[in-house]
Amino acid sequence: MELTRIEIILIMGLMAFAVRVLPQVCFVGRQFPEVWDRLLRYLSYAFICGIISITLFMSGARFEKEAAPFRAVALAVTIIIAHRTKSAVTGMLTGMILVLLSSLVR
Amino acid sequence: MKAAIPIWIAFIPSSLAWGIAAQAHGLTLDEVILMSAWVYSGPGQFAVLVPLAEGKSALQVVVTGFLMNLRFLPMSAALAPFFHGVNRWVLFFSAHVISASSFIVPYFQFQKDPAGEPNEPAAARSTAGYGRLAFFLGVGATSFTVWVVGTAAGFAAALGCPPGFEEAMKFILPGYFAGLLVVEMKCLTMALLCALSLIAAIPGALVSPRWGWLVTAIGTAILVWGWEQWSLHVSKSS
Numbered sequence: 001m002e003l004t005r006i007e008i009i010l011i012m013g014l015m016a017f018a019v020r021v022l023p024q025v026c027f028v029g030r031q032f033p034e035v036w037d038r039l040l041r042y043l044s045y046a047f048i049c050g051i052i053s054i055t056l057f058m059s060g061a062r063f064e065k066e067a068a069p070f071r072a073v074a075l076a077v078t079i080i081i082a083h084r085t086k087s088a089v090t091g092m093l094t095g096m097i098l099v100l101l102s103s104l105v106r
Numbered sequence: 107m108k109a110a111i112p113i114w115i116a117f118i119p120s121s122l123a124w125g126i127a128a129q130a131h132g133l134t135l136d137e138v139i140l141m142s143a144w145v146y147s148g149p150g151q152f153a154v155l156v157p158l159a160e161g162k163s164a165l166q167v168v169v170t171g172f173l174m175n176l177r178f179l180p181m182s183a184a185l186a187p188f189f190h191g192v193n194r195w196v197l198f199f200s201a202h203v204i205s206a207s208s209f210i211v212p213y214f215q216f217q218k219d220p221a222g223e224p225n226e227p228a229a230a231r232s233t234a235g236y237g238r239l240a241f242f243l244g245v246g247a248t249s250f251t252v253w254v255v256g257t258a259a260g261f262a263a264a265l266g267c268p269p270g271f272e273e274a275m276k277f278i279l280p281g282y283f284a285g286l287l288v289v290e291m292k293c294l295t296m297a298l299l300c301a302l303s304l305i306a307a308i309p310g311a312l313v314s315p316r317w318g319w320l321v322t323a324i325g326t327a328i329l330v331w332g333w334e335q336w337s338l339h340v341s342k343s344s
Contacts, residue, residue, distance in 0.1 A: 003164040005133070005137055005158060006136070006137060006140065007164075008158060008164045008167050008168065009137060009140050009141045009144065009145065009158075010140075010144065011164070011168050012141075012144075012145050012150075012154065012167065012168055012171040012172075012175075013140075013141075013144030013145045013146075015168065015171065015172045015175065016144075016145050016146070016147055016150065016171065016172075016175040016178065017144075017201070017202060019172075019175050019176060019178045019179050019182070020178045020182050020201040020202060020204045021182070021197075021198055021201040021202075022179070022182070023179060023182040023183035023185075023186050024182050024185070024186050024189070024197040024198070024200075024201040024204075025194055025197060025198060025201075026186075027183055027186035027187065035335065038331060038334070039327065039328070039331045040180055040183060040184050041184065042299055042327040042328075042330055042331045043180045043323070043324065043327040044180055044181060044184055044209070044213070045287065045296065045299055045300055045303070045327070046299060046300075046303040046323040046324070046326050046327035046330075047177050047180070047181075047206070047303075047320075047323050048206065048210065048283050048287060049287070049299075049300045049303035049304040049307065049323070050303055050304075050306075050307040050310075050319040050320065050322065050323035051149065051206055051280070051283065051319075052280040052283050052284055052304060053280075053303070053304045053305075053307035053308055053311075053319065054149075054307055054308075054311050054319050055276070055280045056276075056277070056280045057308055058308070058311045058312075058315070060315055061311070061312070061315035063308060063312060067273070071277070074277060074281070075280070075281070075284055078281045078284050078285055079284055079285075079288050081285075082284070082285035082286075082288040082289055083288045083289070086289055087285070087289070088112070088282055088285030088286040088288075088289050089112055089282070089285065090285075091281065091284070091285035091288070092112070092277075092278060092281035092282040092284075092285050095277055095281040095284075096274045096277050096278060096281060097274075099273055099274045099276075099277040100273065100274035102273075103273040103274065
């Protein structure tokens with residue numbers, strides 16, 4: 001059976017909603033044992049780092065090798081500034097300015 | 107809502123970019139808005155754009171989207187314990203605005219104010235649960251609105267940004283996430299985990315652009331967690 005694009009989007013959304021809602025309904029108010037809570041936290045941090053990495057350095061299946069060194073430097077500076085100032089926004093803005101400058105230079 | 111401002115700033119270029127890309131691939135405005143509002147997943151939407159626009163099999167599109175959206179499972183599970191006492195129907199509907207960004211900000215906020223102790227009165231725990239839900243919705247619902255409106259605006263505008271500007275905009279989301287992680291980082295194990303996940307995602311994505319980074323993230327987390335548990339076990343027994 002051929003599905004229209006709207007139908008495919010509706011199915012996709014339904015599956016995304018199920019993934020979001022199941023833990024909310026099943027685990028609400030429950031404290032996980034410390035050991036599992038730690039695993040869950042580690043999984044979340046690993047996902048975030050994965051998202052950072054693919055957003056910065058990948059374009060689909062391609063590694064953006066020309067821009068990667070500049071973005072890596074900007075990321076490193078962001079991390080240092082955020083760590084020093086204890087401010088994520090200050091770090092992000094510094095990194096953004098660096099990326100902007102590097103793209104103008106290139 | 108103040109806590110959501112960096113997410114709004116980060117969502118504007120991403121949502122505009124998604125709207126522009128979707129129009130370029132031939133999606134209609136209805137499809138773009140429906141997808142942003144109902145699927146509400148930046149990486150998932152980008153991942154399925156080409157197969158959806160090219161008329162690839164529905165199964166391929168749905169499986170790709172599902173794999174990309176699986177990351178919401180641990181995010182939602184990590185938030186759930188903080189909403190003790192909240193009506194399940196309210197949670198049922200509010201769960202829709204969980205995204206990577208609307209997870210990170212409330213999660214870090216709740217870490218500073220941990221979930222109520224089991225011996226705390228039920229009413230107090232429930233009040234705290236609703237308070238946290240209000241914070242979560244302040245971040246999540248407003249970010250959701252910015253995302254949907256931004257994609258529609260991107261579709262309408264469909265204008266290319268100057269290359270340098272586009273490049274800087276692309277840095278907002280990962281830069282903000284990295285800053286948040288660093289500010290909240292408390293131990294060396296966490297730093298090790300973040301560094302490993304950051305590096306491992308690249309070969310993972312090269313091997314499989316759709317879910318390679320997801321597998322490496324899960325693998326790295328389990329590896330570091332297992333190593334930590336083993337170290338604790340050894341130190342206890344010695």
